Amino acid sequence: MLGALPVHAEPAAIATLGPLIGLAALGAFHGMNPAMGWLFAVSLGLQRENVRAIGSAVLYISLGHVASLLVVAVVLALAGYFVPLFWVRIAAGVFLTGFGIYKLALYYRHFRWVGMNVSGRDLIAWSFLMATSHGAGLMLAPVILNLEEEGAGAPDLDHHAGLLDLSDTAAAWGIGLTVHTLAMLTVMLAIALIVYRKLGLAFLRRGWLNVDLLWSAALILAGLATLTLAFL
Amino acid sequence: MALMTPDPTFYPSARLAIQAPPERLGYVAVLNTNGQPDAMSVVDLDPESPTYSTIVNSLDMPNVGDELHHFGWNACSASLCPYAPHPHLERRYLIVPTLRTSRIYVIDTKPDPFSPQVVKTVEADVIANRTGYSRLHTVHCGPDAIYLNGIGSAEGGAPGGILRIDHNTFEPLGAWELDRGPQTLAYDFWWHMGLDVAVTSEWCTPDLFENGPSLSDIVAGNYGHKIHFWDLRRRRHLQEVDFGSENQMVLELRPSHNPTKAYGFVGVVVNNQDLSSSVWTWYQDGDKWAVTKVIDIPAEPADPALLPEALKGLGAVPPLVTDLDLSLDDKFLYVSCWGTGQMRQYDVSDPFDAKLTGVVELGGIVNKSAHPKSGPLIGAPQMVEISRDGRRVYATNSLYSSWDDTFYDNITGWMAKFNVNPEGGLSLDEDFFVDFGEGRAHQVRLEGGDASSDSFCYP
Numbered sequence: 001m002l003g004a005l006p007v008h009a010e011p012a013a014i015a016t017l018g019p020l021i022g023l024a025a026l027g028a029f030h031g032m033n034p035a036m037g038w039l040f041a042v043s044l045g046l047q048r049e050n051v052r053a054i055g056s057a058v059l060y061i062s063l064g065h066v067a068s069l070l071v072v073a074v075v076l077a078l079a080g081y082f083v084p085l086f087w088v089r090i091a092a093g094v095f096l097t098g099f100g101i102y103k104l105a106l107y108y109r110h111f112r113w114v115g116m117n118v119s120g121r122d123l124i125a126w127s128f129l130m131a132t133s134h135g136a137g138l139m140l141a142p143v144i145l146n147l148e149e150e151g152a153g154a155p156d157l158d159h160h161a162g163l164l165d166l167s168d169t170a171a172a173w174g175i176g177l178t179v180h181t182l183a184m185l186t187v188m189l190a191i192a193l194i195v196y197r198k199l200g201l202a203f204l205r206r207g208w209l210n211v212d213l214l215w216s217a218a219l220i221l222a223g224l225a226t227l228t229l230a231f232l
Numbered sequence: 233m234a235l236m237t238p239d240p241t242f243y244p245s246a247r248l249a250i251q252a253p254p255e256r257l258g259y260v261a262v263l264n265t266n267g268q269p270d271a272m273s274v275v276d277l278d279p280e281s282p283t284y285s286t287i288v289n290s291l292d293m294p295n296v297g298d299e300l301h302h303f304g305w306n307a308c309s310a311s312l313c314p315y316a317p318h319p320h321l322e323r324r325y326l327i328v329p330t331l332r333t334s335r336i337y338v339i340d341t342k343p344d345p346f347s348p349q350v351v352k353t354v355e356a357d358v359i360a361n362r363t364g365y366s367r368l369h370t371v372h373c374g375p376d377a378i379y380l381n382g383i384g385s386a387e388g389g390a391p392g393g394i395l396r397i398d399h400n401t402f403e404p405l406g407a408w409e410l411d412r413g414p415q416t417l418a419y420d421f422w423w424h425m426g427l428d429v430a431v432t433s434e435w436c437t438p439d440l441f442e443n444g445p446s447l448s449d450i451v452a453g454n455y456g457h458k459i460h461f462w463d464l465r466r467r468r469h470l471q472e473v474d475f476g477s478e479n480q481m482v483l484e485l486r487p488s489h490n491p492t493k494a495y496g497f498v499g500v501v502v503n504n505q506d507l508s509s510s511v512w513t514w515y516q517d518g519d520k521w522a523v524t525k526v527i528d529i530p531a532e533p534a535d536p537a538l539l540p541e542a543l544k545g546l547g548a549v550p551p552l553v554t555d556l557d558l559s560l561d562d563k564f565l566y567v568s569c570w571g572t573g574q575m576r577q578y579d580v581s582d583p584f585d586a587k588l589t590g591v592v593e594l595g596g597i598v599n600k601s602a603h604p605k606s607g608p609l610i611g612a613p614q615m616v617e618i619s620r621d622g623r624r625v626y627a628t629n630s631l632y633s634s635w636d637d638t639f640y641d642n643i644t645g646w647m648a649k650f651n652v653n654p655e656g657g658l659s660l661d662e663d664f665f666v667d668f669g670e671g672r673a674h675q676v677r678l679e680g681g682d683a684s685s686d687s688f689c690y691p
Contacts, residue, residue, distance in 0.1 A: 034314070034317055035317055039314040039317060040314040040315060042314070043313075043314040043689060043690055044314075046690055046691055047426055047491070047492055047690075047691060106400075112315070112316050112374075112375060112376035112377075112465075113315065113316075114315050114465060115315065115425075115428030115464055115465040116313075116315070116425060116426045116427070116428055116491065116689060117426075117427060117428045117465075118315075126315060201244040201245055201248060201690050202244075202248055204238065204244045204312060204319070205237075205238055205240070205242070205243065205244070205248070206237060207237075208237065208238050208312075208319050209236060209237060210235065210236045210237070210320045212318075212320065213236075
């Protein structure tokens, strides 16, 4: 890599398709988890007897969700700025795997942050807390770190002894999180509307699979993937 | 332990829970005053079963003198609430507080629901230290924890209040109230899930109930006569509503099951001026809560020779409305008159215009109305429970040991069943009668849930 040209290319060009598809898929996965918000949106629609309540709830919930992701992304980027990416991956991977195992054992713990009478601000706060406590942002760690690495450009990384260049990564994960959140919002809104209009409440009794277990498994997988990527 | 789909006994709404299958068994808290421990009895409620209408099993508690009273489930339909969902918990454990000794027993109803077992005991000192409460009474499964209340403080006085226990470990988490305002007395609590509002009622301090009713304190208006409204989210007192000190003992709270509705019913045991009982509707009036009397049941004149010592001087039997229950469709309110011996059904489709649609006479201080399967009955319908489909109503006859003895000599425990006409009206089920002998039967919980066990977050 010695003598390579600086690869400070346009973010759109450097954000490769793979991580973006991964982030979109994870967005869809987050969107389908009732604990992330579509269920709350349905219940508010029913309570207020107004389908518009579903739309506005999903928007507020997405804002809270993306805020939580942003916190994680900033922490990871700052970590990558000061510490070699290898060690960021090791730390994130170990934490994620441990958190997944913890959730697997205690997946049923839920706090009562709000009630049924909620303002937009309550929904943002609720969604932020739910996403954070469920490790929604952390689950994106392997992809985000990859994206940040791609964003900085591998040669550049070498040049900086494995450290990230923040100006490039900001643009990369900006695009990444937008893609993720749009995917989540779409899936969330679709499920909420289908349950509200077509399936009805009775669907919850049969169709509400134990996503919490799936979620814990996803956290563990993300942890292992992050660890693996550290050694590639 | 982890289920892949929600517990089949959880229903998003009361409307859906009405479609639940009929109960095959019921759990009945049985109090013993003969030196034997209290028991949780399993009663066969399946008319097709050869052991129908009998006690098929009885689980003795590990201690003597607990005074089992009310109890509830570890988890219920509130687990489906959208802001704290954990639908894959199981409705499996009965949370059984003791009123006299302030313990909590956790009873496992699986794998064999006919053979429940005590799996955990939380002792009174642990509860007192962590929560500051004693004389544990009502249980409701909430979205985030199991809620209970204690009628007394740790020292046995006031205030009583609400505590929570973890719905996995069953360990007490602490007192619930952050700001209790003027509230000191406690009895029942429940909530409006859709409004984030809790309601609590008042009996009295433990010294006024543990040794039997104090007539002079009733005359003086020293028993509770208020209900309190709370912000369920912020755990703060919002407002008290005073029924006037002539209305003594404001007990059972029955909010509408539809979480979008802002009304409920509460019973007053006795008016100290005319001995009547009453039922009131609470409702939201602007941004305040208000109450209005919707049912008034007068005392019945009686020959003093037929009255117990406490009532001889009064020459009348008070109706003593000690329990209410509201069907899951919010249509029928069942009112037990423990003094006069009646089970009443009111159509409360319009909560401000209760229409009497059925009365069955059973027991009673003077009448002692017989069941076809019994002789004259001692005691009267007291605790009421309604099946989820609203077709069957069960009642037991004991109130509280020392109060039983004030109003009824030699009371023995029994359980009766009433069949409901969905259009209005109820009749005694002549084939169903359970004799508990010396055991005094109190609260009934039906398999899979009933009309006072579950809270719903969806309309």
